[in-house]
Amino acid sequence: MRPEAIYALLDVHPRTHLTLGPTPVVHLPRLRGALGPETPELLAKLDEATGFALGGNKVRKLEYELAPPRLRGVTHLITTGGVQSNHCRVAAAAAARLGLGCVLVVNGDPPDPPTANALLHRLLGAKIRSVSTRADRQPAMEVELARIAEFGGKGLIVPLGASTPLGALGYVRGALELHEQLPAEQDRDVHVVLASSSGGTLAGLAAGFALLERTDIHLWAVSADTPAEELLSTALELATRALEELDMDPAIVQRIQPRMNTSDEEVGDGYGIPTDASREATELWARSEGMLVDPVYTSKAAAGLIRWIREGRFLAGDRIVFLHTGGHPAIFA
Template sequence: MNLAQFPRRGYVKEATPIEFLPNFSKALGGKVNVYIKRDDLLPGTSGGNKTRKLDFCIADALAKGADTIITCGAVQSNHCRLTLSWAVKEGLDCYLVLEERVKNSYKPEASGNNFLFRLLGVKGITVVPGGSDMMGEMGKVAEKLKAEGKKPYIVPGGASNALGALGYVGCMEEIMHQMFIQGLTFDHMVVPSGSAGTHAGIIAGMIGNNINIPVTGIGVNRPKAVQQEAVHKLANQALDLIGVEQRVPADKVIAFDDYVGPGYSLPTDAMVEAVKLLARTEGILLDPVYSGKAMSGLIDLVRKGYFREGSNILFLHTGGSPALYAYLDCFGN
């Protein structure tokens, strides 16, 4: 595969660390060895996985002469934070369309990412009800800006299109190189699965590089069948874009929906346990929406014996810890 054929901005200048979690692994009974890929340490305001995707998407925007970026997400969206962050860095205006997936959940004065939107100087925020046609809503903002003489570029939610997914095809190549250099082998990989681009990119990277490591996605928003179909479709679109003829077998795409709880962004006891456990054993912060629920899934699967005893498990940390500060009530003292 030749990712160099696709323009990017060079936001990812070095590999993010892969760390062994000895204390966390011991706290889970020592049955498996848990490692973590620290994409929470990627560049961009407070880090996170979207930087890899935006590396490609914003390069495309600039190549097309855009002076304004429009994107969307939930009210505490990490993707919106990072898109705004990189737009600021590039001297582009940025407008956000926020979806109230939980009714009345948007609070302009809220902490977490809402505070960072204001601090970073977002040019405009449009709040729409849950279930809205988000591409349609962003299109409305784009038409208004065009009428004002602007040149907007729409980045889809999560930067999860075929171009954005290349960021995680590249990440899988990065992991493969780290495994070689560090003498690591992994028996399984666990990834958060939301807007589908990260999960799809990892799987496409596995297929394109003939890496036979099983990947389990932990869904944070949609029913299992819907999520698996979305990931499967996007992974094949990414392979098409790169020019890889091999297809992703449908049975290679797993996205459990057991850990979503009452709904997207709504806290669960298992998420709280996961966030506290990793913080108190390894000093690493998860977020309450994506990585926290994904880690709660990993913990439950370990306890159920899903992974072979003695396995090396790699967890992809997608970042998002600023959202913790909007969830203080969940964590008590």
């Protein structure tokens, strides 16, 4: 399908504008040099610079999740994540911009004093409800929804990571942007490497590139926590439902499915815990390109990229795009 036709499908869905236009794509020649002579052309799409509340991938997803018709009568947003959640930061900022209250249900030990995203959650005016485990999050959000209703308000629960079929539309748009920035070239494949967790970013890209019929695009998702197979099936399910939102045949996702790769090899000791490989990647990105990657998500995606280059998974004539999904505050956690 032509991009204009896909934009027309997307335009049926209202959104709240939070992003500041297309994010740049830059070349990484010094990183390429540092990774050796067989390294393909290396680029980065800077979604760290989506332009709202320190940026990142959540900004694109929340534009659709917080579409004006969904906010009718709503007085509070309720959402969830870990104590240092990027998603919670952007949701709290969006609530502030929209004049809504915000309740964040966060799991994990709150840092004392608050640092990084935990500090920003408070600065943005969100009320914090702490729970012990991930399993406690959904019930706690429902308690908050009922509490707000008791006081005559109306809450909207935004699911974890805004990884919903609607939220994924933000990355259908992201795929369109990248398509325009990197048109297909004969006999050169494009490998997009990204950090993944709740799967919405991967799903939106998959749906977008399937619609665009970009058979040269391969998606390489590096999990921050979720087992690789679970991440793939979650993303495929979300991608098919995003296509349904656009009134398209969900089977279209099969066009890209064989070129979707997920890996949990960089998780190491768990969510948010650096590994030797992620530390190496952090230093390499910083010292070769002056590019900052966070310890939870993007450094692990960078480590996956290095691993796959060393394993010879890409041809020297191909292009690699590192999707920088943001997350800078975690550097200061």
